[in-house]
Amino acid sequence: MKTAFIYSDAYMDYDYGPTHPLKVVRLKLTYELIKAYGLLSLPSVQFIPTRKANEEDVALFHSRDYLAALRQASEGISQSGLIPYGLGPGDNPIFKGVYDWSLWVTGATLQAGECVANGEKQTAFNIAGGLHHAQRSRASGFCYINDVVVGISKLIEQGKRVVYIDIDAHHGDGVQDAFYTTDKVLTISLHESGYTLFPGTGHEDEIGEGEGVGYSVNVPFPPMTDDESYLWAFEEIVPPLVRGFGPDVVVTQLGVDTFYDDPLANLHLSIYGFEKVVRRIKDLAPRWVALGGGGYEISNVARAWTLAWAVMNEVGLAESLPESYQEKAARLGIREKNLRGDPPPSSHGLEDSFRKEIERVVEYHRKNVFPRIIH
Numbered sequence: 001m002k003t004a005f006i007y008s009d010a011y012m013d014y015d016y017g018p019t020h021p022l023k024v025v026r027l028k029l030t031y032e033l034i035k036a037y038g039l040l041s042l043p044s045v046q047f048i049p050t051r052k053a054n055e056e057d058v059a060l061f062h063s064r065d066y067l068a069a070l071r072q073a074s075e076g077i078s079q080s081g082l083i084p085y086g087l088g089p090g091d092n093p094i095f096k097g098v099y100d101w102s103l104w105v106t107g108a109t110l111q112a113g114e115c116v117a118n119g120e121k122q123t124a125f126n127i128a129g130g131l132h133h134a135q136r137s138r139a140s141g142f143c144y145i146n147d148v149v150v151g152i153s154k155l156i157e158q159g160k161r162v163v164y165i166d167i168d169a170h171h172g173d174g175v176q177d178a179f180y181t182t183d184k185v186l187t188i189s190l191h192e193s194g195y196t197l198f199p200g201t202g203h204e205d206e207i208g209e210g211e212g213v214g215y216s217v218n219v220p221f222p223p224m225t226d227d228e229s230y231l232w233a234f235e236e237i238v239p240p241l242v243r244g245f246g247p248d249v250v251v252t253q254l255g256v257d258t259f260y261d262d263p264l265a266n267l268h269l270s271i272y273g274f275e276k277v278v279r280r281i282k283d284l285a286p287r288w289v290a291l292g293g294g295g296y297e298i299s300n301v302a303r304a305w306t307l308a309w310a311v312m313n314e315v316g317l318a319e320s321l322p323e324s325y326q327e328k329a330a331r332l333g334i335r336e337k338n339l340r341g342d343p344p345p346s347s348h349g350l351e352d353s354f355r356k357e358i359e360r361v362v363e364y365h366r367k368n369v370f371p372r373i374i375h
Helices: 009-013 025-036 064-073 080-085 098-117 147-157 173-178 227-245 271-284 298-312 323-330 351-368
Strands: 003-007 045-049 123-126 162-166 185-192 216-221 249-253 288-291
Touching (some): 003 025, 003 098, 009 025, 025 298, 064 080, 064 098, 098 147, 098 288, 123 298, 147 288, 185 227, 216 351, 249 271
Parallel strands (some): 003 045, 162 249, 249 288
């Protein structure tokens, strides 16, 4: 067995609330589509039930006072003392079990890392993971515990060299901040510009400090960036840096809020472009810990991550979605019948203007980052 899929229906015990854009049901929907395609019964696949992380695990990154506040929030009662920790109405609501939810997500990421670090698996996928905004002592951007940082920290403890590639529409700020002064992790985030999207960071000149100079790489894209321009920048930046750094493990955050119809971001990618990026990552990664991430049009999430799992297992899929899945999706108001669907609509002739900006960013990295990583 060369791949591991880590999942639990226990995720469905938690809910950010009826008006919150992050719908936990997207994880169940993804699992159901993967299962409907027969992708969990392949001889190369091991299904691993998620186990919760413990406080010692999450304290690899988070402060004890913040973890105490998060345990308090887990009672589901709002209190003024929680506000300084980013907990309260808005992005990071207080709900019953929020601490346990975070431990489930982080536990799955740690399991994925274990599978890959010990050589047992080539690839492990935790669709619940990738909560990349959480800071050491503060919740941020729907993220309470930064499972990415905890997972990478554990890999570093084991002496692994790690490249982190983040393709979410939002900058992976929490992960960048955690490793900003070290050369043990190369973080690469490709995202919509912070000038137009939360969290307002991830500009190309954020390249690290001290020993970490050159080991934080950001590729901010203008709104409406399409597949062609995104893929060009990915190809120019990511493969040479990954090869230059020489990782033992590649950790990825595979957010799909980059899609043209996602309600929370402004990029113009499609599932076709996403699939090509995932295939390139597979080519580059000696070992691969794959995590989920953003994605707020839940049909996109299920179809894209199912396609990613098929790529990880080198399996082709029928374009017509399995009828058993279509029936379950219809109960959520989802009427999609095809895996990839139609290509995105035209990006309205903006290619030239945003291509020049992307070329400028790529040139910046060729000049300021490449000499430090590529020898």
